[in-house]
Each structure stands twice: as structure tokens, then as C-alpha cells.
Amino acid sequence: MVAQVGQxxxxxxxxxxxxxxxxxxxxxxxxxxxxxxxxxxxxFHLFTPLLYQVxxxxxxxxxxxxxxxxxxxxxxxxTVLLGEAVGLDPARREVLLADGGPLGYxxxxxxxxxxxxYFGHDGWAxxxxxxxxxxxxxxxxxxxxxAFEAAEREHDPGRRAEWLTFVIVxxxxxxxxxAGSLGEIARDTLRRDFRSIDTRSARINLVEALPRILPTYPxxxxxxxRRQLERLGATVRTATRVVDIDDHxxxxxxxxxxxxxxxxxxxLWAAGILASSFVTAVxxxxxxxxxxxxxxxxxxxxxxxxxxxxxxxxxxxxxxWKKDRAVPGVAQGGIQxxxxxxxxxxxxxxxxxxxxxxxxxxxxxxxxxxLAGVTDIPWLGPFGRQSGFPAWVLWLTIHILYxxxxxxxxxxxxxxxxxxxxxxxGSRLITGxxxxxxxxxxxxxx
Amino acid sequence: MVAQVGQxxxxxxxxxxxxxxxxxxxxxxxxxxxxxxxxxxxxFHLFTPLLYQVxxxxxxxxxxxxxxxxxxxxxxxxTVLLGEAVGLDPARREVLLADGGPLGYxxxxxxxxxxxxYFGHDGWAxxxxxxxxxxxxxxxxxxxxxAFEAAEREHDPGRRAEWLTFVIVxxxxxxxxxAGSLGEIARDTLRRDFRSIDTRSARINLVEALPRILPTYPxxxxxxxRRQLERLGATVRTATRVVDIDDHxxxxxxxxxxxxxxxxxxxLWAAGILASSFVTAVxxxxxxxxxxxxxxxxxxxxxxxxxxxxxxxxxxxxxxWKKDRAVPGVAQGGIQxxxxxxxxxxxxxxxxxxxxxxxxxxxxxxxxxxLAGVTDIPWLGPFGRQSGFPAWVLWLTIHILYxxxxxxxxxxxxxxxxxxxxxxxGSRLITGxxxxxxxxxxxxxx
Numbered sequence: 001m002v003a004q005v006g007q008x009x010x011x012x013x014x015x016x017x018x019x020x021x022x023x024x025x026x027x028x029x030x031x032x033x034x035x036x037x038x039x040x041x042x043x044f045h046l047f048t049p050l051l052y053q054v055x056x057x058x059x060x061x062x063x064x065x066x067x068x069x070x071x072x073x074x075x076x077x078x079t080v081l082l083g084e085a086v087g088l089d090p091a092r093r094e095v096l097l098a099d100g101g102p103l104g105y106x107x108x109x110x111x112x113x114x115x116x117x118y119f120g121h122d123g124w125a126x127x128x129x130x131x132x133x134x135x136x137x138x139x140x141x142x143x144x145x146x147a148f149e150a151a152e153r154e155h156d157p158g159r160r161a162e163w164l165t166f167v168i169v170x171x172x173x174x175x176x177x178x179a180g181s182l183g184e185i186a187r188d189t190l191r192r193d194f195r196s197i198d199t200r201s202a203r204i205n206l207v208e209a210l211p212r213i214l215p216t217y218p219x220x221x222x223x224x225x226r227r228q229l230e231r232l233g234a235t236v237r238t239a240t241r242v243v244d245i246d247d248h249x250x251x252x253x254x255x256x257x258x259x260x261x262x263x264x265x266x267x268l269w270a271a272g273i274l275a276s277s278f279v280t281a282v283x284x285x286x287x288x289x290x291x292x293x294x295x296x297x298x299x300x301x302x303x304x305x306x307x308x309x310x311x312x313x314x315x316x317x318x319x320x321w322k323k324d325r326a327v328p329g330v331a332q333g334g335i336q337x338x339x340x341x342x343x344x345x346x347x348x349x350x351x352x353x354x355x356x357x358x359x360x361x362x363x364x365x366x367x368x369x370x371l372a373g374v375t376d377i378p379w380l381g382p383f384g385r386q387s388g389f390p391a392w393v394l395w396l397t398i399h400i401l402y403x404x405x406x407x408x409x410x411x412x413x414x415x416x417x418x419x420x421x422x423x424x425x426g427s428r429l430i431t432g433x434x435x436x437x438x439x440x441x442x443x444x445x446x
Numbered sequence: 447m448v449a450q451v452g453q454x455x456x457x458x459x460x461x462x463x464x465x466x467x468x469x470x471x472x473x474x475x476x477x478x479x480x481x482x483x484x485x486x487x488x489x490f491h492l493f494t495p496l497l498y499q500v501x502x503x504x505x506x507x508x509x510x511x512x513x514x515x516x517x518x519x520x521x522x523x524x525t526v527l528l529g530e531a532v533g534l535d536p537a538r539r540e541v542l543l544a545d546g547g548p549l550g551y552x553x554x555x556x557x558x559x560x561x562x563x564y565f566g567h568d569g570w571a572x573x574x575x576x577x578x579x580x581x582x583x584x585x586x587x588x589x590x591x592x593a594f595e596a597a598e599r600e601h602d603p604g605r606r607a608e609w610l611t612f613v614i615v616x617x618x619x620x621x622x623x624x625a626g627s628l629g630e631i632a633r634d635t636l637r638r639d640f641r642s643i644d645t646r647s648a649r650i651n652l653v654e655a656l657p658r659i660l661p662t663y664p665x666x667x668x669x670x671x672r673r674q675l676e677r678l679g680a681t682v683r684t685a686t687r688v689v690d691i692d693d694h695x696x697x698x699x700x701x702x703x704x705x706x707x708x709x710x711x712x713x714l715w716a717a718g719i720l721a722s723s724f725v726t727a728v729x730x731x732x733x734x735x736x737x738x739x740x741x742x743x744x745x746x747x748x749x750x751x752x753x754x755x756x757x758x759x760x761x762x763x764x765x766x767w768k769k770d771r772a773v774p775g776v777a778q779g780g781i782q783x784x785x786x787x788x789x790x791x792x793x794x795x796x797x798x799x800x801x802x803x804x805x806x807x808x809x810x811x812x813x814x815x816x817l818a819g820v821t822d823i824p825w826l827g828p829f830g831r832q833s834g835f836p837a838w839v840l841w842l843t844i845h846i847l848y849x850x851x852x853x854x855x856x857x858x859x860x861x862x863x864x865x866x867x868x869x870x871x872g873s874r875l876i877t878g879x880x881x882x883x884x885x886x887x888x889x890x891x892x
Contacts, residue, residue, distance in 0.1 A: 042876065043591060043595065043875065043876045044875045044876070059508075060506040060507065060508035060509065061506065061507070061508075061875060062505075062506035062507075062508075062875060063506065065875050067639075067875065069636075069639035069640070070639065073638050073639050074638075079641050080639075081598075081599070082592075082595040082599075082876075083599075100599060134875070145489060146528075149489065149528040152527075153527070153528075153529075153546060190515075192519050192520075193513070193515035193516065193519050193526075194515070195525050429489065429490045429507060429508060429511050429513065429580065
């Protein structure tokens with residue numbers, strides 16, 4: 001199955017086609033000493049930083065995803081495989097797939113990422129979907145739009161308010177961007193679409209357990225993000241954790257122990273991460289240490305302790321950075337980790353020993369609604385700390401540059417330019433289960 | 447719920463937001479004597495003529511669909527409602543929704559369309575999905591792409607051939623355009639993406655029960671379409687009907703009674719139509735006559751016999767045209783029927799009696815693969831009968847002009863221009879169930 005360029009070629013197997021896996025494969029592109037196989041259970045690479053834009057209807061799924069086969073079609077030494085890795089036999093150097101025979105390797109790069117952690121409350125997943133995959137984004141888009149539709153048809157003020165209340169759990173970049181985007185939709189995009197409700201009356205709540213949102217940013221950036229969210233009408237609750245979720249409400253607990261019940265029909269989850277199940281399988285098979293999220297504690301060369309032929313990168317690993325801090329779970333972390341692991345494999349084939357992995361912080365950008373945001377880009381000096389409109393422009397530039405696929409870039413720019421000028425959103429389609437939940441009390445005949 | 451502009455306003459209720467329903471609503475746009483409510487179980491209008499392009503990955507769902515609320519947001523007399531109509535009480539003049547109270551009306555326009563008919567073999571729907579909705583298109587796209595992925599991983603030549611064999615049932619415009627598009631994908635788009643299979647060896651079979659494909663076109667256009675499909679490598683079987691379908695094969699029967707079993711993993715259905723279940727409910731409640739597809743046999747003014755206040759238009763009705771022929775089930779039929787019904791309502795309010803409905807045939811265009819097609823546009827004279835590249839250009843122009851939403855038009859043009867020059871397809875994402883069916887015989891360890 002795996003095309004082998006001669007018997008002697010070094011076989012690199014990459015599990016996962018996210019940022020870490022894809023950039024590892026690209027790094028190995030022209031190296032004729034090896035063959036690369038990249039396996040993913042999806043057939044596409046997803047530009048996850050824009051996933052919340054799919055969830056809020058600004059762009060289409062096809063705009064931020066590109067088939068792995070297309071991206072890698074010119075790399076003749078690379079095979080793309082659709083399949084889910086479920087197990088590892090480190091002694092035989094084989095990865096087991098859920099739906100096919102084992103894949104052998106000489107070097108393995110584990111880049112299968114992470115998903116959201118419900119902190120042991122897996123039952124919450126039904127009422128509070130997380131935003132990790134394209135299918136998640138479409139489900140969240142469906143729920144958001146259905147909520148406004150249901151509010152439009154609801155006569156009881158209390159139940160209408162429930163439909164117009166949104167809770168986002170987690171004040172990291174995903175939660176902040178989701179909240180900002182939702183605020184923008186409610187205040188601007190949908191405003192003139194409905195006849196019975198004022199969409200601006202929607203209440204958007206962002207709940208964060210830590211004392212401030214965007215905890216990986218400097219404190220003044222967090223404060224600025226909070227102000228910008230509040231200007232969009234969102235309510236930010238920090239030092240507050242979620243203790244219960246059902247289909248009508250969220251219960252939160254403040255640091256002082258007081259509790260509050262927020263009646264809300266739409267809850268979105270953007271808190272905590274948990275390593276993918278393949279990472280857990282790798283850790284078990286190699287007896288590797290993991291952190292509380294299940295990510296592998298790799299060595300300074302990103303290899304699994306005791307297994308120099310196995311690398312763990314991106315969200316699958318705790319990539320070392322500063323002495324008290326790991327590389328954050330952002331695209332850059334995956335890109336740099338993946339490239340490093342690939343170049344390590346190449347260096348070994350050349351008999352070299354490269355220096356340990358060193359993360360270069362390129363900075364963070366989060367966008368808040370239509371024209372605002374915060375940035376923290378250390379290497380730009382004071383210029384790297386922007387708020388509001390300049391932050392939004394920086395964000396736009398960076399994201400368009402990193403988006404894979406030239407046609408996608410044009411299409412996304414067209415969509416944004418269009419929605420910018422019209423304040424509309426082109427992709428507000430409800431796909432999947434089409435219907436509203438039944439209205440609890442039938443309205444009297446007109 | 448329904449905003450009423452004064453008590454005296456005439457209440458028009460439109461069920462269905464396809465071509466017929468949408469153009470009826472637009473016709474009523476500025477008429478202050480009436481209020482319009484348009485209800486659909488989807489929140490968007492779908493440009494169905496391009497649905498096969500979503501199914502084959504050329505465009506994204508968002509490119510060919512637009513929320514009804516956005517399209518109609520400026521029509522202050524119009525309310526959009528997300529809901530599924532399930533019953534009619536003609537005496538009380540009320541439509542019942544699956545998930546809410548009844549909707550009253552003074553005039554009703556039934557425009558809830560049709561779906562595919564499996565001719566009594568409803569069990570075939572599982573193995574041979576039809577192409578009517580956006581979700582259908584995504585499911586078909588998933589199956590087509592999974593088939594190539596499965597073939598890439600399959601070692602047994604027989605089973606690999608099964609994965610690379612596609613059967614399309616129905617030689618109308620949808621079937622022909624699907625077959626052409628699939629031929630193009632296999633010969634061009636995917637060619638360099640795979641390592642183990644030659645996608646050009648894919649076999650595409652088009653099966654039509656009538657003696658020729660595109661039976662509503664003139665005979666020479668049918669012959670030209672057949673030649674163009676065969677040039678793309680497709681096999682066209684006419685006067686052949688499907689007698690059985692399972693997940694591994696299709697059995698067909700020729701006019702002479704001989705049977706043939708075609709081993710194929712991917713079967714797509716584009717044959718026969720059946721009125722929607724709301725149309726059936728309307729026919730039952732009004733004792734209206736229906737044709738064998740369940741469409742209502744309307745009078746010359748498109749009203750249901752005995753109910754001058756109820757119109758049935760588009761695919762919900764047998765709209766009269768020539769004495770031996772009804773209006774074909776194309777977008778133009780819906781647009782003209784919907785507009786006529788709306789203008790009838792307006793004329794009545796003015797005390798006028800307009801002439802009976804008269805269909806103006808604007809002609810037909812079908813595209814076959816990347817640069818070919820056939821047209822039959824009577825009013826253009828000899829110029830209206832094109833084949834090959836000129837037909838494709840005509841088709842492109844017409845479709846872009848009729849696509850609703852300006853941003854969509856630009857985006858679709860960008861996508862097409864891009865895929866034209868690169869021979870790529872931007873939207874080849876497998877969403878939904880991500881995994882391949884298990885491979886039947888595990889391959890030996892590498």
C-alpha cells in the first residue's frame with residue numbers, strides 16, 4: 001500500500017494532518033532518502049484558527065479546509081492515507097489502524113492533536129458542543145441559528161429570553177473569538193432579518209475559571225479584550241467555573257462559593273484540552289509520562305523518552321518552552337514542532353545532531369467581532385501590542401497569509417470584503433437536522 | 447407571530463422557499479394590500495441547478511444557497527418562518543406545522559416541490575441516495591470521495607474495481623450532469639492525487655429506462671450529449687431499467703428482457719419524482735386530482751380545482767403547457783408558476799381577471815464535464831442548439847446570472863476560474879461519518 005522508493009528508504013509515518021503533521025510532511029518533501037506516509041481520519045487539513053468563523057456563518061467549510069491529497073500531490077515521496085490510528089506496537093514499529101492493517105515505520109511522528117476536555121463531565125458534551133472539527137462548527141452554526149429562529153416563534157417572554165441567551169465556557173482565544181463573533185451577529189448581521197425579536201437583545205455570556213480571559217496574553221491585553229467584548233454587549237464572568245449544564249441552563253460558581261443559574265438554550269464549550277485517544281495509546285505503549293491533559297511529556301528533541309524513533313509534536317505533546325511553561329496550543333506551536341521533528345529525522349540520516357527544540361514565539365492575535373481585537377507580538381516591540389482596529393487588520397493579514405490554497409485565500413477575502421461592506425454573512429445555512437425543537441405550548445390559531 | 451399590517455391586509459401564505467415560492471414572494475414585495483408569510487423547513491433558498499457541483503466538490507454549500515431571511519430582509523410585508531408544513535384545513539383556511547400552531551391564510555401558494563421516487567423500492571434509498579437537498583449533495587460527495595480512498599487502499603483487483611465503478615440511475619439533466627462531472631473528476635481532477643490507483647480507470651455508468659438520455663431535449667441533442675459523455679469515458683445504457691440495488695451491485699434489465707449485474711459500490715439516484723408529503727396532504731384535503739407522481743393537476747390559472755384561493759406551482763403541480771405535455775420540472779417552470787400565482791392574487795385584489803398561465807420556454811442547458819454541454823434554446827433559433835464548448839459558455843453565463851446573492855456570484859466565478867486553470871476542485875472535503883468501511887481482509891503487515 002505504501003509506495004516504497006527502493007528497499008533502503010527510511011520510512012517516516014506521520015499520524016495527523018493538522019498543522020504539526022502537515023508541516024512535518026512538507027519539510028520532508030524533497031528528501032529522496034525517505035518515504036513519508038501521512039494518515040488522518042479526515043481527508044483534509046483544517047485551518048482551525050478560522051473554525052469559529054464557520055461556526056458563526058462568516059465563511060464556508062470549503063474556504064478553510066483543503067484536501068491533504070491536493071496539498072501534497074506534488075510530493076512524490078509522500079503517500080496520504082485516510083484512516084484512524086488506534087494503537088501502537090513500538091517493538092514491531094507498527095501503528096494499528098481502526099479499519100485496516102498495521103503501518104510499519106522507521107520514524108514515527110505523533111501529531112494527532114487534542115480535543116476538548118469536559119473535566120470528567122462527558123455528559124455535558126450533548127448540551128455544550130466544543131469547537132474542534134468542521135462537523136462541530138456546522139453543528140454549532142446550526143444551534144446558533146436555530147436559537148434565533150426559535151426565539152422568533154416563541155411568545156412567552158421567559159422562554160424567548162432563554163433562546164436568546166448564549167453561554168460560552170472558556171475564555172481562551174476560541175471562547176473570546178466565538179463570543180465576539182456572536183456579539184457581532186446579534187447586533188449587526190441578523191438585526192434586520194427578524195420581525196418579532198430584536199436580535200440585539202441577545203445575551204452573550206463568557207465564563208472563565210481563571211481570574212482573567214486570554215490568560216496566556218499579558219494582563220493589559222486581557223483587560224482590553226474584556227472591554228471590547230463588553231462594548232459588543234457580552235457579559236464576561238472571570239474566576240467563575242461551570243458546575244452544571246443541562247438543555248435549559250448553566251449553573252456557575254464564583255470563587256467565593258456563590259452559585260448562579262443562567263437560563264440558556266445554547267451553550268458552547270471552549271475550555272480545557274484532552275489529548276486524542278491515539279496519543280493515550282502511544283503513552284501507554286511506550287510508558288511515556290503525560291500531563292493532566294494526557295499530552296506526552298517529550299524530551300528536549302521532542303522524542304518520547306526511551307524511543308528516539310518516536311516524536312510527539314503539537315497538541316499531542318507538552319513541547320518545552322520556558323522553564324515554567326510549555327508551548328501554547330496554537331498553530332505556530334504545531335508548525336514549529338512538526339518542522340523540528342522532520343528536520344531531526346533528516347539530520348540523523350546525515351549523521352548530524354541538531355540543537356534541542358526551541359520555540360520562537362511569533363505572537364498571538366485574537367479578533368473580537370467585526371473590527372476589533374488584541375495582539376501580543378513580542379518581536380514587533382511596542383507595535384506588537386495593538387487593540388481594536390489595528391489588531392483586527394494585523395489578524396486579517398496574518399490569517400490570509402497562512403491560509404493554505406490560493407483560491408481559498410481569494411474566496412475568503414471576497415467573502416470578508418462583502419460581509420464587511422454589507423454587514424451580512426454569506427454562510428448562514430442550517431444543514432443537518434432541519435427542524436426546530438417542538439414549541440412547548442402551541443400558539444392559539446391566528 | 448405573523449406581522450399583520452392592519453386587520454384588512456390580505457394574508458398570503460407560501461409553503462416552500464424554492465424557485466416557485468421565492469419568486470412568488472418577490473412578486474408580492476411592494477404590495478401594501480397584503481402580508482406575505484413564506485415557510486420552509488430549511489432556512490435557505492437553494493440554487494438546485496448547481497447542486498451536482500456540490501456533490502462533485504466544485505463549489506461549497508454556501509456558494510449556492512442563501513438564507514431566505516437575507517434575500518427577503520428588505521420586504522417589510524414579508525415574514526420568513528422556519529417550519530415544516532404537514533397538513534391543510536381548507537375549510538378553516540389553515541396550514542398545520544409539524545412543530546407549531548396553525549398558520550391562517552386568505553390565499554395559499556403550495557410550492558413545496560418534489561423529491562425523488564424510487565418507484566416503490568424505498569429500500570434502495572440507502573444504497574442509492576438521490577440529489578435533492580444540500581445534505582444529499584454532501585452525502586453523495588462523501589460517498590464519491592470515500593470510494594476513491596477505499597480503492598487506493600484495496601489490494602484485491604476485483605474489489606478495487608467495484609470501488610471504482612459508479613452507477614447513476616436516470617438520464618435526465620441531473621443524471622447527465624452528475625455523470626459528466628464524475629467523468630471529469632476521475633480523468634482530470636483526482637488523477638495526480640493517488641499513488642496506487644489510476645483514477646482514469648473508474649467506470650461511470652449512466653442508466654436510463656427511456657430510449658434516449660435527456661428525453662425532454664430534441665433527439666439530436668440527446669445524441670450529442672451521449673457522444674460527449676462517452677468521450678469522457680462513461681458508459682451510457684438506454685432502454686434499460688434498474689431492477690435491483692444492493693450495497694455491492696446494481697442489476698439492470700434491457701428492453702429485450704436480458705439482465706446484467708454491474709458490481710458497483712457507489713450508486714446515485716436521479717430518476718423519477720414524487721410530490722412532497724405536504725402536496726399529498728393538500729391533494730387529500732381538497733380532493734384534488736393528481737398525476738402518478740402525486741403532483742396536483744391544477745387548472746389553467748394554477749389553482750386547485752374547487753379552491754380558487756389555493757395555488758399549486760412548480761414541482762408541486764402539473765403546470766399545463768402544450769396539450770400533450772406539462773411544464774418540465776426545471777427552475778424556469780417554478781419561477782414562472784410562482785410569479786403567475788402571485789400576480790393572480792394581486793389581480794384579484796384589483797378586481798381584474800388575467801389570462802390563463804402560459805409557460806414561456808426559455809430553453810434548456812446541460813453541462814457535461816469541464817468544457818462541454820448541450821443546449822436547446824428555441825427562441826435563439828439555430829444559435830440555440832449548441833454542443834460542446836459554446837454550450838458550456840452559455841450555461842456558465844445563464845447560471846451566474848440567475849444565482850442569487852452578489853457575493854456568491856463572485857465566489858463561484860473565482861472558484862470556477864481557479865479550478866478551470868488548475869483542473870482542481872476546492873471543496874473535496876469528506877464531512878459527516880469520517881471513516882472508510884472496514885477493509886474486508888486485513889492486509890499482511892508491511
